[in-house]
Amino acid sequence: MRLTLTLAAASALALAPAAASPTFETPADTAILIDLSSGKVLFEKDADRQIPPASMAKMMTTEVAFELIDAGKLALDKQCTVRPETWQQWSNQGSTMFLKVNEQVSVENLLHGIVTVSGNDASVVLAECIAGTEQAFVEQMNDLADELGLENSRFGNSNGWPDGGRTVVTARDLAKLARASIERHPTLYKQFYGQPSFTWGETMGGNPITQPNRNPLFGRVAGADGLKTGHTEEAGYGFTGSAERDGRRLIMVVSGLTSQGQRTSESVRLLEWGFNAWDSAGLYEEGAVVGQAKVQLGSSASVDLVAPRDLAVTFPAGVRDDPRMSIRYEGPLMAPIAKGDHVADLVVVTDGPEAVLPLEAAEDVGEAGFFGKAWIGLKQTLGLD
Numbered sequence: 360m361r362l363t364l365t366l367a368a369a370s371a372l373a374l375a376p377a378a379a380s381p382t383f384e385t386p387a388d389t390a391i392l393i394d395l396s397s398g399k400v401l402f403e404k405d406a407d408r409q410i411p412p413a414s415m416a417k418m419m420t421t422e423v424a425f426e427l428i429d430a431g432k433l434a435l436d437k438q439c440t441v442r443p444e445t446w447q448q449w450s451n452q453g454s455t456m457f458l459k460v461n462e463q464v465s466v467e468n469l470l471h472g473i474v475t476v477s478g479n480d481a482s483v484v485l486a487e488c489i490a491g492t493e494q495a496f497v498e499q500m501n502d503l504a505d506e507l508g509l510e511n512s513r514f515g516n517s518n519g520w521p522d523g524g525r526t527v528v529t530a531r532d533l534a535k536l537a538r539a540s541i542e543r544h545p546t547l548y549k550q551f552y553g554q555p556s557f558t559w560g561e562t563m564g565g566n567p568i569t570q571p572n573r574n575p576l577f578g579r580v581a582g583a584d585g586l587k588t589g590h591t592e593e594a595g596y597g598f599t600g601s602a603e604r605d606g607r608r609l610i611m612v613v614s615g616l617t618s619q620g621q622r623t624s625e626s627v628r629l630l631e632w633g634f635n636a637w638d639s640a641g642l643y644e645e646g647a648v649v650g651q652a653k654v655q656l657g658s659s660a661s662v663d664l665v666a667p668r669d670l671a672v673t674f675p676a677g678v679r680d681d682p683r684m685s686i687r688y689e690g691p692l693m694a695p696i697a698k699g700d701h702v703a704d705l706v707v708v709t710d711g712p713e714a715v716l717p718l719e720a721a722e723d724v725g726e727a728g729f730f731g732k733a734w735i736g737l738k739q740t741l742g743l744d
Contacts, residue, residue, distance in 0.1 A: 381636035381675055385625055388595070388615025391530040392633050395538060395608040397673040397707065398714040401633050406534075409511055409527040410614050413589030414454065414477045415599050416519030416526055418536050419500045421473055421551070424466065424485060425544040426503060435467040439488030441480075449480035453520065456481040457560025457568050468559065475557040476570040477588065482518035493517055504532075507539050521593050530612040533599045537586050537610050541601065552585035575623035576600050580630050588622070589614075596622040602630055606669070609633045639671045642684075642707070650686045652703050654724050657694030663721035664703050670716050674709050683708045686718065696724040 383392075383402045391406040393399070400406075427433035441462045449455065456478030458464060464472075464484065472481030486496035493516060500514040509532040515525025540548050555577065558569040575598060576583035582602040589597040597614035611629050616622045643649055643666040651661045664686060672682045688703035696702060703718040 381632070383629065383632050383636075385613065385629060386616065386621070387613040387625055389530045390611070390613045390629065391534050392609060392611045392629055393534050393538075394633065394637065394639060394671075394673045395541070395610060396606070396639050396669070396671040398716050399673040399707075399709075400714075401609075401637055401673065402629070403531070406530040406612075407511055409529055410597075411521060411524075411526060411591065411594040412519050412528040412533065412614075413591040413594040413597060414479075414519045415533055415587050415589035415597055415614075416514060416516070416528070417473050417477065417482055418533070418540065418587050418599065419504065419514055420482050420486065420496075420517045421470060422507075422536060422540055422544075423496070423499050423503055424470060424489065425540060425547045427489065428466075428547060429544055433466060433489065435465065435470075437466045437488070438463045439466060439469060439484055441484050442487065445480065445483050445487065449483055449518075453479045453518075455479060456557075458484060459560070470551050471554065471557045472559060474551045474587070475554045475572050476559075477573060479518040479520060483516075486517040504536075507535060509535055519589060519591075521591055530614060533612045534610050537599050537601055537612075540586070541608070541610075548585065553583075574598075574600065575619075575626045576602060576630065579623070579627045583630075590619070590622075598622055598626050600626055600630060602634075604634060607634075607639055607671075636676055637673050638676045639673045641669060641671050642666075642682075642705075643670045645669050648721065649705055649718055650703075652686070652688050653691040654696065655691035655693050656726060657692075657696065658725040662692065662696055662702070662724050664718040665721045666705075667699075667701075667717055667719045670705065672707050672709060673714070681709075687715075688718075692724075694724050694726045696720045698723050 389405040389408050392402040394401055441458045443460050446460045454477040456472035458480045469481045469485040472478040483493055486493045490496035496517055497514055504512055512528040512532040515522045556569050556571045558567050560568040573588045580602050582604040585601045586599045596616040599612045601610045613625050645666055645668050647666050648663045650664050652664055654662050685706045686703055687706050692702055698720055700720045701717045702720050705716040705718055707714045
């Protein structure tokens, strides 16, 4: 049963009547802009349309590696071998890291080759190194996509090369994927995304090859630190990007643009609009108790719900709306519950789509013992609960 508890709005935010949402237009076929501080979607255009991701698919290849690294199952210094067959297929097929046949390359360098210079060869070599074959790795990509809630996406290869429609994503799912990399793996995200260039390989004359990061936000948007461009004739020009200013992080996706220049201008314009046309204010600090949820057959009849991080509300710049807030969860919650479990959501509504922010259990709640269950049953029979 879904339970909803209405909360009073924070009085500090009730400063003015609601204002109309700022508007934005873009020639991109599909786009989305999300404020992670509040979870609010600031702009979207056909964000659930399935599209080919081109090299933006490499974000999932990177995310699989990040998950394994942080779980202690993959070492950054693990050496991977460039198979002759892989080199032959990918040495001059689109973007390349300039790997050599039978070369030994660390996972760390392959990740730089994927993230910074978008190497198709690096993606396949890493996939084979992790899972034995690229297709076995693709299964891991799709399993993780399911875990992350990428409801309208599936992957058929590790680098986003056109594959007859097997690989499809949506702008909304790409934004979810970017958020996962940023929030689940902050150290690795900082280490690999945001690098201005990467040097690997040699020219025919023996000089080292340095390639710049293709991120169109670098040098143009303050606080930009990721993520990934994509381009094929089928997909057009696309980009998933992020920037953080004064503790406020935005994620954006655009796709289906007609040129590299248009991708740059639209990416910069959308992100700057998000920072300038919208503002945010804090609701709850990390660890603050937001409310309680009922618990069934637990050692306690309820559990405090806390903010797992600083939670905020987003509103048109210069106008602070009075947010309508409620706690939503499927309940009563069934014991046992572990501290830190995501058991409820804070739903915040100002204007437009609601923002849904996670709430976690503040403490462990074990199952009630025999006598506790008997007492709970008696109270329910007598109508005392």
